[in-house]
Amino acid sequence: MQDDFKVSSRLTVNLGLRWEYDSTMYDNDGQAVDVWPSLINKVPVPGSTAATGSLAGFVEPANYNPALNAAPPVSGVVQNNEKVAVQGGTPKDNFAPRLGLAWKPFATDRFVVRGGAGYFYDRVGQLRYATALVQSIPYTVTLGRSGTANYFSTFQQPYPNTPPSWTPRTISINTGTQTGSSSNLAALFLDPTFTTPTTYEWNLDTQYEFKPQWLLEVAYVGSRSIHQLFTGTPGNRQYNEAMLVSPSAPYNGITNNTVANASIRVPYLGFSPNGLTGTASAGDTKFHSLQVTLRKQFSHGFQMQAAYTYSRDISTTNYFAINDPNIPKYGLAAAYRPQRLTINYGWDLPFGNHDGLVGKIANGWTIAGVTVIQDGLPLTVLDTRGGTIYGFGPGTPVSSTAEFAAGMGNGNIATAGGDKQRLGGTTGGPGWFNKAAFSTVPVIGATTGISGTGGAGYGNAGLGLILGPGQFNFDTTLEKTTRVGGINEAATLVFRAEFFNLFNHAQFNAPTGGPGPSGSQTDVSNAAFGQITSMSVNPRLVQFALKYSF
Secondary structure, eight states: OEEEEEEETTEEEEEEEEEOOOOOOOOTTSOOOEEOGGGOOOSSOTTOOOOEEEOTTEEEOTTOOTTTSSSOOOTTOEEOSSSSSSTTOSOSOOEEEEEEEEEOOSSSTTEEEEEEEEEEEOOOOHHHHHHHHHSSTTSOOOOOOOGGGGTTOOSSOOSOOOOOOOOOEEEEEETTTTEEEEOOEEEEEEOTTOOOOEEEEEEEEEEEEEETTEEEEEEEEEEEEEEEEOOSSSOSEEOOOOOOOBTTBOBTTBOOBOSTTGGGSSSSTTEEEEEEEEEOEEEEEEEEEEEEEEEEEEETTEEEEEEEEEEEEEESTTOTTBSOTTSOOOEEOTTOOSEEEEEEEEEEOOOOOOOHHHHHHHTTEEEEEEEEEEOOOEEOOBOTTTTGGGTOOTTSSOBOBOEEOTTOOGGGSBOSSOTGGGOOGGGOOOOSBOGGGEEOOOBGGGSTTOOBSSOBOOOOOOSSOEEOOOEEEEEEEEEEEEEOOSSSTTOEEEEEEEEESTTOOOOBOOOSOOSSSTTOTTBTTSTTTTOOOOBSSOSOEEEEEEEEEO
C-alpha cells in the first residue's frame, strides 16, 4: 500500500509499505534433505581410536518419504517440523517501508530536490536451493558410466539401478602418532539460518535547469545489502576449515599441524575440510556514490548526455573463498569500477536546408556516438600454494592471498608505465604486478608458537588492492538520409558508416583469473603471473550500411 501526501505546493511526500512472503523452495516428495551443522556431534569420543559411524547432523523434512527417496536412515537423522530446510520456516516479517519526496525549495520551477529510501527483498534462484538440497547425501549417487564400466548399459536400462543411500560419518584418531582417518564425506547443504536477502537503498538528487533544455543533476546514491548470497564459483561457503592446534591448545588430543592430519582437525569430524559446503545468506555490501548528469534535450538538431559516477563499493560476497572462510572479509567489489564517465550524443549537422542537387548532397547528415571512459576492475593477488595446513590449497574452492615481501606493501604492487608497457609475456614488459613485491606464503611450522611440519598458511595481502586496465573508447556513426522517391514519394535512402573504437585505442582485459585453481594470471605461483593476454575492445572496426525505406 502507498499514497502521496501533498504537504504544500512545494513538497510532496510518498509513503508506502510492502509485505512479501518469500518462501524457500521445498519438494512435494520430501527430497529436501539438509545438514544442520549445529546438530553434528563429534565422532568418536576425543582420543578414541575406534571407528564408529553417525548420521548426526542430517535433517529430513517433515514430508520425507522413504519409499520415494532412500531407505529409512539409521538413528541420528532429525526430522524437521517444516517442509522447507531452514529453521523456523519462511520468514513472516518481510515488511518493506518506502519513502519518497519531491521538493521545490525556491520559488523557481527550475530547481527541484528529489529523494527516496526503502527496503527491498530478493528471491533466491531455484538453482541455489536445488544444488544445496538434492545433490547431497543420500542423493550423491554417481549414475554416469563410460568405457568398459558401462558394460551393462542398454537403451532400456541406460543407467545403473543404484538407489539413494545414507552414508554415515566415521573417524579414527591416534593421538600417539598424531594421525587418523576420516570418512571425508562431502555434503552440499542449505544453511539452516538462511533468510531473505535484503537491501536498503537511499538517494538524494538535485535537478537544476540552468539554461533552457539544459539540465544538471547531482545525486548521492547509497545502499547496504545484507543476507546476500556469495558470488562467483563455487558460490558457497566452506564450513569445515581445519583448526590450528598446539600443545597448549590441543583438539581431540592432536597437538601438531600437518597437511596429512587436516581431516582430523576439522570442527565437523567425518567431513573433509572442503566437504561441508553451504549455501548461506551471509554476504554484506556497502555502496556509496556521487552521480552527476548533464543532459541537453533535443533542440536545434542537437542532444547529448554526459554521466559521471564516482563510487565506492566494498563487499564480503566476492571474497568468501579467499583466506579463512569463517572470517568476513571486505574488499572493493569485483564488479564495480570506481570512476566511470559515459557520453552519448546526436547532432543533425547544420549544413542548411538546400534544394536541388546541393540539397541532395548537403541535407540529412547526422553524427552520433557513445564515449566510455572508466577505471579498471579491482584485482586480488593470490597464491594458490597457501592454505594447505587448513586442508585447502591447489584444486580446492578456497584460495590464499599472496604474501608481501619484507618491506613491501600496497604501494608496491603496480609496475611502472602505461598499459602497453605493462602487458608482460611476449611484449617483454614487466607485467601488471610487481613480482618483487611478493614472497612465498609462510609455512606454519616456522611460525612462533604453532607446531607444524610443512603446511602453508594464508598470505597477508589484502583484497581488491589494485585496479586492472581502464577503458577509453569512442564509438561513432555518421549517417546520411536522402529522399529519393521511387516506390513512393517519401521513400528515403539511408547510408550509414559506423566506427567502433574510432581512435584505435589499445584497451586490455585484466590479467585473467580470480579465486580458483592454479593457472590464474593473478596467482604469484603461476609462470604467467601478471601477464595480460587479451583485449577488452576490438581494434578499430569500420562497417557500412545502406538501407532503402519506403
